[in-house]
Amino acid sequence: xxxxxxxxxxxxxxxxxxxxxxxxxxxxxxxxxxxxxxxxxxxxxxxxxxxxxxxxxxxxxxxxxxxxxxxxxxxxxxxxxxxxxxxxxxxxxxxxxxxxxxxxxxxxxxxxxxxxxxxxxxxxxxxxxxxxxxxxxxxxxxxxxxxxxxxxxxxxxxxxxxxxxxxxxxxxxxxxxxxxxxxxxxxxxxxxxxxxxxxxxxxxxxxxxxxxxxxxxxxxxxxxxxxxxxxxxxxxxxxxxxxxxxxxxxxxxxxxxxxxxxxxxxxxxxxxxxxxxxxxxxxxxxxxxxxxxxxxxxxxxxxxxxxxxxxxxxxxxxxxxxxxxxxxxxxxxxxxxxxxxxxxxxxxxxxxxxxxxxxxxxxxxxxxxxxxxxxxxxxxxxxxxxxxxxxxxxxxxxxxxxxxxxxxxxxxxxxxxxxxxxxxxxxxxxxxxxxxxxxxxxxxxxxxxxxxxxxxxxxxxxxxxxxxxxxxxxxxxxxxxxxxxxxxxxxxxxxxxxxxxxxxxxxxxxxxxxxxxxxxxxxxxxxxxxxxxxxxxxxxxxxxxxxxxxxxxxxxxxxxxxxxxxxxxxxxxxxxxxxxxxxxxxxxxxxxxxxxxxxxxxxxxxxxxxxxxxxxxxxxxxxxxxxx
Amino acid sequence: xxxxxxxxxxxxxxxxxxxxxxxxxxxxxxxxxxxxxxxxxxxxxxxxxxxxxxxxxxxxxxxxxxxxxxxxxxxxxxxxxxxxxxxxxxxxxxxxxxxxxxxxxxxxxxxxxxxxxxxxxxxxxxxxxxxxxxxxxxxxxxxxxxxxxxxxxxxxxxxxxxxxxxxxxxxxxxxxxxxxxxxxxxxxxxxxxxxxxxxxxxxxxxxxxxxxxxxxxxxxxxxxxxxxxxxxxxxxxxxxxxxxxxxxxxxxxxxxxxxxxxxxxxxxxxxxxxxxxxxxxxxxxxxxxxxxxxxxxxxxxxxxxxxxxxxxxxxxxxxxxxx
Numbered sequence: 001x002x003x004x005x006x007x008x009x010x011x012x013x014x015x016x017x018x019x020x021x022x023x024x025x026x027x028x029x030x031x032x033x034x035x036x037x038x039x040x041x042x043x044x045x046x047x048x049x050x051x052x053x054x055x056x057x058x059x060x061x062x063x064x065x066x067x068x069x070x071x072x073x074x075x076x077x078x079x080x081x082x083x084x085x086x087x088x089x090x091x092x093x094x095x096x097x098x099x100x101x102x103x104x105x106x107x108x109x110x111x112x113x114x115x116x117x118x119x120x121x122x123x124x125x126x127x128x129x130x131x132x133x134x135x136x137x138x139x140x141x142x143x144x145x146x147x148x149x150x151x152x153x154x155x156x157x158x159x160x161x162x163x164x165x166x167x168x169x170x171x172x173x174x175x176x177x178x179x180x181x182x183x184x185x186x187x188x189x190x191x192x193x194x195x196x197x198x199x200x201x202x203x204x205x206x207x208x209x210x211x212x213x214x215x216x217x218x219x220x221x222x223x224x225x226x227x228x229x230x231x232x233x234x235x236x237x238x239x240x241x242x243x244x245x246x247x248x249x250x251x252x253x254x255x256x257x258x259x260x261x262x263x264x265x266x267x268x269x270x271x272x273x274x275x276x277x278x279x280x281x282x283x284x285x286x287x288x289x290x291x292x293x294x295x296x297x298x299x300x301x302x303x304x305x306x307x308x309x310x311x312x313x314x315x316x317x318x319x320x321x322x323x324x325x326x327x328x329x330x331x332x333x334x335x336x337x338x339x340x341x342x343x344x345x346x347x348x349x350x351x352x353x354x355x356x357x358x359x360x361x362x363x364x365x366x367x368x369x370x371x372x373x374x375x376x377x378x379x380x381x382x383x384x385x386x387x388x389x390x391x392x393x394x395x396x397x398x399x400x401x402x403x404x405x406x407x408x409x410x411x412x413x414x415x416x417x418x419x420x421x422x423x424x425x426x427x428x429x430x431x432x433x434x435x436x437x438x439x440x441x442x443x444x445x446x447x448x449x450x451x452x453x454x455x456x457x458x459x460x461x462x463x464x465x466x467x468x469x470x471x472x473x474x475x476x477x478x479x480x481x482x483x484x485x486x487x488x489x490x491x492x493x494x495x496x497x498x499x500x501x502x503x504x505x506x507x508x509x510x511x512x513x514x515x516x517x518x519x520x521x522x523x524x525x526x527x528x529x530x531x532x533x534x535x536x537x538x539x540x541x542x543x544x545x546x547x548x549x550x551x552x553x554x555x556x557x558x559x560x561x562x563x564x565x566x567x568x569x570x571x572x573x574x575x576x577x578x579x580x581x582x583x584x585x586x587x588x589x590x591x592x593x594x595x596x597x598x599x600x601x602x603x604x605x606x607x608x609x610x611x612x613x614x615x616x617x618x619x620x621x622x623x624x625x626x627x628x
Numbered sequence: 629x630x631x632x633x634x635x636x637x638x639x640x641x642x643x644x645x646x647x648x649x650x651x652x653x654x655x656x657x658x659x660x661x662x663x664x665x666x667x668x669x670x671x672x673x674x675x676x677x678x679x680x681x682x683x684x685x686x687x688x689x690x691x692x693x694x695x696x697x698x699x700x701x702x703x704x705x706x707x708x709x710x711x712x713x714x715x716x717x718x719x720x721x722x723x724x725x726x727x728x729x730x731x732x733x734x735x736x737x738x739x740x741x742x743x744x745x746x747x748x749x750x751x752x753x754x755x756x757x758x759x760x761x762x763x764x765x766x767x768x769x770x771x772x773x774x775x776x777x778x779x780x781x782x783x784x785x786x787x788x789x790x791x792x793x794x795x796x797x798x799x800x801x802x803x804x805x806x807x808x809x810x811x812x813x814x815x816x817x818x819x820x821x822x823x824x825x826x827x828x829x830x831x832x833x834x835x836x837x838x839x840x841x842x843x844x845x846x847x848x849x850x851x852x853x854x855x856x857x858x859x860x861x862x863x864x865x866x867x868x869x870x871x872x873x874x875x876x877x878x879x880x881x882x883x884x885x886x887x888x889x890x891x892x893x894x895x896x897x898x899x900x901x902x903x904x905x906x907x908x909x910x911x912x913x914x915x916x917x918x919x920x921x922x923x924x925x926x927x928x929x930x931x932x933x934x935x936x937x938x939x940x941x942x943x944x945x946x947x948x949x950x951x
Contacts, residue, residue: 031883032881032882032883032894033880033881033882033883034882034883034884034885034892035876035878035882035883035884035885036753036884036885036886036887037876037884037885037886037887038750038753038754038842038844038873038886038887039750039842039844039873039886040884040885040886040889040891040893041844041846042905042908042909042912043884043893043895043905044893045908045911046901046904046905046908047893047895
């Protein structure tokens with residue numbers, strides 16, 4: 001027998017003090033309540049009879065003392081938390097991963113899969129052995145431990161109550177990695193996965209993870225349910241006609257039977273389009289709404305079964321998107337005269353163009369973008385982002401390299417926003433210069449002889465430098481030319497033509513935010529406000545709710561507010577058919593065993609119960625005047 | 629100490645009169661409504677009529693006494709002595725036995741009725757129901773006595789005679805009785821032997837002595853009654869009993885003290901003990917009754933919970949008060 005609670009010496013000390021006090025209190029008599037009687041001689045007659053049996057009274061009082069001492073002993077032993085020596089080192093260490101992804105919101109079981117999962121986990125908690133310890137973690141796109149590795153039932157039950165389903169996918173692999181890390185070095189490690197099994201490719205789960213010596217258990221939750229989903233929803237403005245936009249939407253049927261659905265498109269709360277679709281079994285049906293016009297800022301898509309019934313997972317029946325905000329960009333062109341450039345700037349009606357001769361730079365007013373055509377004067381504070389076309393040596397943001405003739409773009413960064421989707425390889429240039437970019441600069445395009453298109457930052461302001469005069473090439477005759485100029489302007493004003501109209505829940509979002517600020521306030525769809533850090537002009541946040549978000553950044557002179565949308569849009573989560581079995585670490589995960597409610601092997605619990613029983617006996621005998 | 633002094637003492641504040649015991653334990657007596665209100669007085673008249681009907685045919689003050697005198701009913705003979713009335717000589721006896729004997733007759737006179745009201749602290753115990761009942765009974769019986777032209781005297785006794793209403797007769801004096809009974813209060817220790825010794829010493833004229841008491845005498849009630857018997861009074865015991873005292877509302881560990889003597893005792897009251905208490909109380913009552921019956925003392929137990937007029941009728945039926 002070992003004492004896992006208070007040390008034995010301490011227990012002895014407490015026993016001596018408490019036992020002594022009990023005896024002293026027993027000996028000391030409390031002052032009794034005085035009560036007047038009319039004639040004490042009658043009482044004396046009774047008491048005379050009673051005194052004849054006083055030895056029995058004394059014995060009964062002794063019994064009372066013995067009961068109190070027994071009670072004290074039991075409580076002290078309970079404090080000592082006695083354990084059988086063998087059991088102390090054999091406790092299991094269990095990590096319970098509870099799937100809290102969007103599919104756990106499915107209502108195919110009453111009330112939801114997550115609530116059923118909670119019930120299952122509580123059963124495990126109540127069935128913990130006296131020396132077992134458990135850690136409960138919520139697993140969605142991230143893994144969040146809700147308790148420490150503990151044997152305290154109340155703590156674990158509190159952790160279970162904190163479980164909350166999110167609108168994200170389940171990253172089971174990350175969860176398993178966390179569980180394995182938590183169990184490293186612990187005895188009898190065990191992982192219990194409580195999930196509906198909508199976890200993507202089962203083979204991928206265990207790849208690269210070492211399950212040696214770790215028991216894996218799986219508790220499946222849910223029945224097969226009927227579900228249709230919006231698996232993709234995106235909107236973009238046309239690059240050259242930003243007043244118009246197109247919507248891409250994908251609807252998926254995850255059932256084995258065909259279904260008819262009703263799809264509703266809503267713009268700024270008003271219904272834009274309602275259509276009825278027939279989906280075959282497991283069909284994914286993309287839909288495009290082209291050449292839409294209107295001032296709508298928010299777009300929502302809703303889907304429901306045509307027969308009016310609800311499907312089992314409402315979370316993927318609603319998708320959100322936000323149109324990129326349109327604002328008039330102020331562009332300053334410092335040029336002695338360039339027809340191609342002026343013509344290009346006329347293409348976008350949302351540009352407010354001011355042209356000045358180099359000698360008149362800088363003009364009054366603030367500008368978002370300044371295009372320096374063949375000049376590179378010292379930058380004025382109101383310049384904004386700068387596009388240099390064939391900058392001279394003096395004043396160029398990038399040092400000039402050697403002069404070149406008859407060259408072109410041999411390599412270019414196809415993912416860079418200013419040249420994305422553009423074919424630069426067939427541009428012929430008569431003459432120009434290469435650049436000598438600095439370390440932080442980004443070479444967007446280069447010929448064999450050196451970089452000819454460089455972007456970067458100088459004094460916190462963006463710049464793009466082109467190493468040749470476009471008029472000395474056929475660049476100005478190609479479609480790429482206006483795209484290059486407009487992409488560059490959009491890049492400077494953070495208005496990307498490849499704007500992502502919505503983020504995916506469960507991803508780490510990098511939301512464009514004004515440079516300079518370090519913290520932003522993010523208002524989630526549920527109304528809660530989160531403080532998010534801003535790094536390199538992007539607010540970073542791991543979103544787990546679908547809907548519209550609002551980002552507030554404190555800037556001077558007034559705060560900047562921007563909105564964006566987030567969607568689940570994950571077909572794996574929409575496939576809510578639960579997996580009956582799961583293979584983890586190369587072997588099938590079985591149902592948990594050894595969690596028998598009411599069989600906690602903790603002696604102190606039974607001692608406490610015994611103390612309560614003794615206390616009840618004492619109470620009963622006292623009130624029945626047996627021990628008084 | 630004169631009568632006025634007695635009344636001053638009787639009307640002093642309760643807390644002062646209760647003495648050291650009551651001060652120690654804070655016994656307070658509540659104020660009460662008038663004991664002898666109009667309703668009470670109406671009932672008295674009824675009782676007086678009932679008493680006349682029950683004993684119809686009797687003459688006023690027509691009670692036999694043990695005193696020999698000039699009545700018409702033969703009582704006894706005694707030897708003739710010089711100076712006796714010759715008319716009283718029984719010549720028939722002289723003719724038959726040759727002895728001069730004088731015939732004695734029971735003297736018929738108006739009766740003296742004494743009401744001895746126990747004013748000890750135990751009579752005022754609890755809500756004072758016993759004391760109220762005692763005073764009502766004393767007043768009612770005194771009225772009957774006054775109405776029969778008897779000589780009525782009331783004394784208040786503890787271990788001494790604490791107050792005395794002078795002898796009076798005629799029912800018009802009933803208000804004097806009320807006034808006296810209103811003024812007396814419970815205070816002091818019961819001591820029947822001492823107080824009744826004083827009583828018999830103060831009252832040479834023998835008569836009916838109605839003892840109205842709970843008989844909670846630490847020295848024993850027997851001595852007090854015997855004092856009356858031995859001094860040729862006709863004792864009549866009206867035992868005031870409060871059944872609530874047989875069932876004290878007690879539980880657990882308490883320290884009981886006698887409200888008169890202050891004697892303390894630590895007791896743990898259990899259900900069994902309460903049962904024994906009831907038994908002991910009933911035994912005590914039986915003991916009193918047995919004593920009275922054995923010694924031919926009329927006894928009547930007056931329950932505080934019964935109406936006084938019903939009790940008075942019970943006294944009439946029991947006999948001994950009026951003959």
